[in-house]
Amino acid sequence: IMDNVSVITVFTLSGLSNIANYRVILFVLTLLCYCVIWLVNLTIIVTVIVDKSLHEPMYIFLCNLCVNGLYGTAAFYPKFLYDLLSTIHVISYAGCLLQGFALHSSVAADFSLLALMAYDRYVAICRPLVYHSLMTKQKVCIFVFFAWLIPFYLLFMSTISTAVLRLCGSHIQRIYCVNWLISNLACSPSVAKTVIPAFNYTFYIGHVLFVFWSYVHLIKTCQSSNENWNKFMQTCVPHLFSLTVVVVSLLFDMLYMRFGSKEIPQNVENFMAMEFLLIPPIMNPLMYGLKLTKIRKRVLNFICGKITCT
Numbered sequence: 001i002m003d004n005v006s007v008i009t010v011f012t013l014s015g016l017s018n019i020a021n022y023r024v025i026l027f028v029l030t031l032l033c034y035c036v037i038w039l040v041n042l043t044i045i046v047t048v049i050v051d052k053s054l055h056e057p058m059y060i061f062l063c064n065l066c067v068n069g070l071y072g073t074a075a076f077y078p079k080f081l082y083d084l085l086s087t088i089h090v091i092s093y094a095g096c097l098l099q100g101f102a103l104h105s106s107v108a109a110d111f112s113l114l115a116l117m118a119y120d121r122y123v124a125i126c127r128p129l130v131y132h133s134l135m136t137k138q139k140v141c142i143f144v145f146f147a148w149l150i151p152f153y154l155l156f157m158s159t160i161s162t163a164v165l166r167l168c169g170s171h172i173q174r175i176y177c178v179n180w181l182i183s184n185l186a187c188s189p190s191v192a193k194t195v196i197p198a199f200n201y202t203f204y205i206g207h208v209l210f211v212f213w214s215y216v217h218l219i220k221t222c223q224s225s226n227e228n229w230n231k232f233m234q235t236c237v238p239h240l241f242s243l244t245v246v247v248v249s250l251l252f253d254m255l256y257m258r259f260g261s262k263e264i265p266q267n268v269e270n271f272m273a274m275e276f277l278l279i280p281p282i283m284n285p286l287m288y289g290l291k292l293t294k295i296r297k298r299v300l301n302f303i304c305g306k307i308t309c310t
Contacts, residue, residue: 015175072106
């Protein structure tokens with residue numbers, strides 16, 4: 001038994017132990033998915049940056065959501081693609097901590113940005129007269145700054161507290177590293193395993209509750225006006241869908257991590273682990289790109305500028 005953190009230099013990832021017969025097919029499908037993620041997110045990012053008419057709070061938050069999608073998936077897909085073609089699935093100690101930090105902070109930033117988008121829609125529809133005074137460029141920049149800073153800070157502290165643990169094992173039953181699974185290898189109970197995760201979970205559950213609270217007010221306000229209801233359907237439905245997808249994906253993953261059953265096939269486990277890295281990064285830009293008129297028109301105009309449209 002390894003009982004000193006300094007002894008452990010690599011972790012073994014066991015999630016891909018039974019894929020020898022179809023690793024090439026998985027590699028091609030995964031690479032295709034990763035290319036689609038880059039294509040749809042980069043399309044939204046470039047469209048918002050290039051078109052000055054889209055330099056509004058809602059589109060700025062959306063642009064950051066897409067950047068975050070690329071950031072989070074970059075922490076997983078390159079390593080996963082490499083592992084699919086490799087017979088040995090290991091990751092360095094530092095690499096494991098870095099991957100855990102990036103994945104956790106990406107999820108946390110997702111919730112921060114979705115909460116900002118909910119606040120933006122709440123002010124725009126429920127308090128339109130003060131919208132421009134509350135959502136100035138300076139305030140939007142501050143909101144975005146803290147939407148990134150707070151998740152990075154909280155997860156940095158969590159990662160540091162995990163890094164100082166004395167570990168009694170190096171085997172991670174996953175296809176990627178997660179701080180909670182690393183802390184499970186600790187030789188004794190720690191703050192990293194209990195207090196810090198509990199605080200982080202509570203903090204971001206608060207974000208989710210805030211979003212749903214804002215939507216209760218939005219729905220009440222919009223019911224009395226056809227114009228507001230149309231605005232709600234166009235700009236808020238994609239946002240609510242994005243939040244639901246993220247929450248459900250993470251809920252499945254967290255429930256499995258905490259109460260997973262050995263009877264679940266490895267392939268199902270892997271899909272549940274990948275779900276929040278696959279569905280939200282693709283669905284978020286697609287939902288907004290198809291539903292938001294300004295985004296859709298700009299993308300179609302760009303495509304028609306390159307291809308002869310009939």
